[in-house]
Amino acid sequence: MAKNQIADISWKESGVPVAAQFGDPYFSLEDGLAETRHVFLGGNDLSARLASGFHIAELGFGTGLNMLATFLTWQEAGAPNRARFTSFEAFPMTVEDIAKALDAFPEARAVAAPFLSAWGDGARTFDLDGFAVEVIMGDARQTLPAWRGKADAWFLDGFSPAKNPELWGEDLMMQVGAHTVPGGTFATYTAAGFVRRALDAAGFDVERAPGYGRKRHMSRGTLRR
Numbered sequence: 728m729a730k731n732q733i734a735d736i737s738w739k740e741s742g743v744p745v746a747a748q749f750g751d752p753y754f755s756l757e758d759g760l761a762e763t764r765h766v767f768l769g770g771n772d773l774s775a776r777l778a779s780g781f782h783i784a785e786l787g788f789g790t791g792l793n794m795l796a797t798f799l800t801w802q803e804a805g806a807p808n809r810a811r812f813t814s815f816e817a818f819p820m821t822v823e824d825i826a827k828a829l830d831a832f833p834e835a836r837a838v839a840a841p842f843l844s845a846w847g848d849g850a851r852t853f854d855l856d857g858f859a860v861e862v863i864m865g866d867a868r869q870t871l872p873a874w875r876g877k878a879d880a881w882f883l884d885g886f887s888p889a890k891n892p893e894l895w896g897e898d899l900m901m902q903v904g905a906h907t908v909p910g911g912t913f914a915t916y917t918a919a920g921f922v923r924r925a926l927d928a929a930g931f932d933v934e935r936a937p938g939y940g941r942k943r944h945m946s947r948g949t950l951r952r
């Protein structure tokens with residue numbers, strides 16, 4: 728896989744971007760921001776937990792919608808100091824495609840300008856009013872094992888496990904566990920059995936929770952201490 732290969736995007740009529748390479752949309756066709764809030768923010772109980780020094784990590788940065796939704800929640804939580812968001816991405820989108828995708832979400836778009844400006848300049852580490860963002864480029868199967876951080880909460884947001892199995896494998900889920908603080912959490916929209924088993928093997932107590940929209944279930948879990 729070529730490093731930093733640019734994402735090839737096609738668009739649904741509704742404005743949802745689809746990765747040509749994976750044949751899968753970047754977020755829910757129903758309402759991507761509401762899905763993010765339900766699955767990733769709710770699944771990790773972020774509004775109650777976001778505190779000084781809190782570190783969120785994500786597999787799959789895509790449009791940055793999850794990051795911006797987290798930024799909004801961070802602001803609502805009173806902008807605690809030293810909050811960080813680290814994401815892993817192999818196929819970065821162009822700033823034009825990201826801006827077009829975010830146009831569908833006025834609330835996120837309204838706070839996106841500093842992010843878009845940094846991204847357009849080629850920055851992959853930037854600061855949004857004290858919310859520190861880092862996007863680590865390359866295949867997460869190589870970059871996550873080399874990462875020195877540990878997250879309090881993970882967003883597992885690859886394309887569907889059937890279409891993007893590289894981002895859901897046992898070894899990678901083991902790495903997610905190894906890069907989580909004791910008592911830290913993950914959330915993901917999928918309830919696929921092999922993903923849940925891999926996360927259990929990686930040390931998480933895995934639970935099923937109601938999914939967003941038409942999805943019956945999602946998964947969330949807490950790292951055993």
Ligand SMILES: C[S@@+](CC[C@H](N)C(=O)[O-])C[C@H]1O[C@@H](n2cnc3c(N)ncnc32)[C@H](O)[C@@H]1O
Pocket residue numbers: 734752753754786787788789790791792793794815816817818819865866867868884885886891893894
């Ligand atoms: C569903 S999208 C993520 C959506 C994103 N969280 C957002 O807020 O827009 C999945 C992302 O995973 C990335 N991806 C797929 N395989 C990967 C890999 N092996 N390593 C790192 N990123 C990968 C894709 O390029 C894509 O951006």
